[in-house]
Ligand SMILES: Nc1nc2c(ncn2[C@@H]2O[C@H](COP(=O)(O)OP(=O)(O)O)[C@@H](O)[C@H]2O)c(=O)[nH]1
């Protein structure tokens with residue numbers, strides 16, 4: 001008999017039982033990160049009550065890649081998935097303590113196409129009603145600096161009272177002057193007090209800083225919890 005991998009190694013275990021060793025992302029230690037469920041309705045969110053941080057932005061802006069990078073995993077979140085397929089809110093549990101939520105790549109501002117409207121309504125309902133949602137990371141490609149749909153969407157989220165952190169993505173794709181220009185443009189367009197945090201999932205820039213912001217949002221907004 002030819003064994004091509006000794007028992008208990010990655011090669012002969014089904015993917016779900018593969019155990020990762022803890023990973024440091026910045027100074028945050030990821031002990032566990034797992035996909036819990038995909039929801040297509042507000043009635044089917046995870047039953048477990050844990051704080052949630054959601055990621056939103058236009059399709060292709062790098063949401064899924066960023067979530068993988070933050071969780072120190074390569075392909076826990078599907079990257080570059082074809083837009084238009086059945087789309088869901090995907091919940092990932094980190095360190096058994098909270099959920100990171102991958103939202104479909106649309107804003108929830110009113111748009112013409114009816115399918116997008118449906119999805120937009122679902123996202124809007126989620127943001128308005130989910131008490132466990134402690135904050136939302138809104139990604140904007142640093143080279144594009146924010147489109148009208150981004151600005152409308154962020155305004156709509158802010159109006160619900162949900163804290164929004166604007167983050168510039170794909171920092172590795174911009175040179176020094178493009179980066180400076182992009183950050184300035186995002187700051188102005190979204191009315192920020194200071195330049196947004198910028199990240200690169202590819203080069204792992206800005207991830208520790210983003211974790212700081214996320215953990216802070218979870219703690220701060222958990223104190224105001226009404227249930
Ligand atoms: N160079 C570079 N490419 C990125 C980065 N993040 C994502 N991408 C690429 O951008 C594409 C869309 O990424 P994805 O994470 O699926 O975006 P989503 O649609 O917002 O979830 C993929 O081809 C990624 O490999 C990054 O930080 N740098």
Ligand SMILES: [Mg+2]
Nearest residue numbers: 063064078080
């Ligand atoms: Mg995605």
